[in-house]
Amino acid sequence: MSIPRTAARAAAVAAALLLPAALLAPPAAAEDAPRTGAVTAAHAETSRWPTGYQAEITVTNPTDAPLDDWSVSFELPEGAEVHEMWDATLERDGSGYTATPPSWGAEVPAGGSYTFGYNGVFSGGATEPVSCTVNGAPCDGGGAEDAYRQVGYFTQWGADDKDFLVKSLETTGQAERLTHLNYAFANLDEDGRCFATDAEGQGEALSDYGRAYTAEESVSGTADDPGQPLRGSFNQLRQLKEIHPDLKVSIAIGGWAWSDYFSNAALPENREAAVASCIDMFIKGNLPELNGAGGEGAAEGVFDGIDLDWEWPGSEGEPGNxxxxxxxxxxxxxxxxxxxxxxxxxxxxxxxxxLTSFMPASTAALDAGYELPELMESFDFINVQGYDFTGSWSTSTGHQSNVRVPEGDPAEQPRSYETVVQAYLDRGAAPEDIVMGVPFYGRGWQGVEPGPDGDGLWQESDGAAPGPRDPGYNDYNVLAGYAEDGGFELFRDDHAGTAWLYDGDQWWTYDDATAIAQKTAWARDAGLSGAMVWSLDGDDADGTLFRALDGELNGA
Known part of the structure; x- marks a missing residue:
């Protein structure tokens, strides 16, 4: 897929949004529309007076299934505002609006449409929305091929360890902004075949598809029947996709802890059966029967693809691989x-x-394990690691995720987004093949002296700062509290696209909304096809970081 450069893309999007509503999705054609394709929403001004106007929005459903849970999000031009809406529930977020069904419900029938309206005020002349999505997709039913990829990893352990459920993707606003969601992780056995288990350190089948969710925990608001064949996060993903039908969900295989037997899976005598096992289990949905759940076709339709996270071919990665x-x-x-x-x-x-892959920031790992031109013939795109450039394994502080090499970096071969991406381009990847990774977490040290500039940068430490899960690791939503009232001072290097916190002892490299926007802007301007997040559960309850990412890529 070729992603147009920023200027061309902006012009195309603007042109599409400013087309007359009748050309975007004509309500009168709903009865004649084919019963396949994308749900659309058309905005039409119906009357005007000196300081105000009236408009209608028509949601058209060309599919064979009724739509009872829909969401239309739009932003009006400067000077225009919604005053009062009828036949829909309205929420305002800054300059944007989201309309959802009224309390009594408003089903959009298969092959039919539903119209709601509002009175608005304006100080200028324009009232047509400058952006519009229905269930997270463009209101005109097109534009998917031109959109930036916005990829996020959802961790299976986040539900139990952090109370970050699939429903949290909705409540934070992340779901409507995601184009691709990677569920981390699936494991491989010694023969390289996908399997499910609850054995400690080998699998989390109960969390994946065995746990019965309450109505309060559920995306749909309906409790699981303890006897239904699909429960857990997998069933919640199915419900999420009903709200966001254009969201692509992939199963991520491997990761740092479960790449032990990828090398076995890749052997000539194993690879056909290994691949078949993963496709059978996740794409076809034939889950092993565990915890009273699973069975043939139980998870069919949950996953739309596979993300390969072998860390790393030709390199050790975690000891024991x-x-x-x-x-x-x-x-x-x-x-x-x-x-x-x-x-x-x-x-x-x-x-x-x-079919995608998570790829390293290390040039040594890249050269040891990847034939990029050949690989890109098979991959839709690759997610390139844009973090862990340093961490508490180093004795001195430094930036773990910087756009450019910062002044004074003492590393012999300093890394940055610029150096990492250039290594991929030099080895045969195209910019549009690459989605750049950004971290929703920080890395920290303790026992750090202020140094000559008083900010602790590039200074020796006594080791990893304490973290709730792993030493030297903290999510953004925790570090944001440090920045606000934890006695830490915030520092920035805008050229490098970095931020850090220091209290005279602990030192944390992390990304806030400003730093995420700087990184995402660089990826956009470099012609890359989007940004990827590890991991979504590091964001705060308002989805602050993902909103910053989306705003920089799409002007939202």
Whole structure:
């Protein structure tokens, strides 16, 4: 997929948004519309007076299923405001509005439409929305191929450890802004096959599809039946996709802790069966029966693709991983096998399954394990690690995620977004292949002296600062409290696109909304196809960081 440069894209989006409402989604054509395609929403001014106007918004549903839970979000031009809305529930967020069904309900029938309206005021002449989405997709039903990718990782342990449920993606506003969601992680056995278990350190099947959610915890507001075949986060993902049908959900396989046997999966004698096992389990949804859940087709339709997180082919990664000299060539073959089997299934189902990969920031790991030109023939895109440039494994403080090499960086080979992306381009990736990773967490040290500038940067430490899950690791939502009232001073390097906190002892490199916007702006201006987040549960309850990311990419 080719992503247009910023200026061209902005002009195209503006042109689409300013088309007359009748050209975007004509309500009169609803009865004749084919019963496939995207749900649309059309805005039309119906009357005007010197200081105000009246408008209608028509939601059209061309599918074969009724739509009883819809959401239309829009932003009006400067000077225009909604005064009063009828036949819909209205919420305002800054300059934007979101309309949802009224308290008595408003189903959009299959092949039909539903209209609601409002009275507005204006000080200028324009009243047409400058942006509009319905269920997170463009209101005109198009534009998906031109949109920036906004990818986020959802951690399976977040539900229990952080009380970050799939429902949290809705309440934070992240879900309506995501284009791709990666569920982390699935594990591989010694033969390289996907499997499910509740064995400590090997799997979390109960969280994945066994836990019965209460109505309060559920995306839909309906409690799970303890005997239903799909429960847990997987069922919640299914409910989330009913609200956001254009959201693509992939199962992420491996990760730092579960890449032990990727090398075995990639062996010639194993790879066909290994790939088939993962597709059978997650894409076809044939889950092992555990905790009274699972079975043939139980999770069918939950996942739209596979994200390969082998950390790292040809390099050790976590101690204990199987590593072979031939990993580099075998990974290319494994990826090709995934692409082949996904495409063959797609020919049967009519679906277009996504295949992506999480890729390292280390040039040494890149050279040891990846044949980029060959790989990009099979991948839809790659998520490039834009963080962990340093951490408490280093004795001195530094930036873990910087756009440019900062002045005074003492590293022999300092890294930045610029150096990492250039390494990928030099090895055969195109800018539109790359989605750049940003962190929703920080890394910290303690026992840090102020140094010559009094800010603790580049100074020796006594080791990792304490963290609630791992030493030297803290989510943004925790560090934001440090910045507000924890006795820490906030410092920035706008050229490097970094921020850090220091209280005279602890020192944390982290990203707030300003730093995330700086990173995302760089990715956009570099012609990359979007931004990726590790991990969504690090954001705050208002989705502050993801809103900053989306705002920089899409002007929202």
């Amino acid at each position: 199987v590593v072979r000299e031939e990993d580099k060539e075998n990974f290319t073959a494994l990826v090709r096998e995934f692409r082949t089997q996904l495409d063959e299934l797609g020919e049967q189902t009519g679906e277009d399954y996504t």
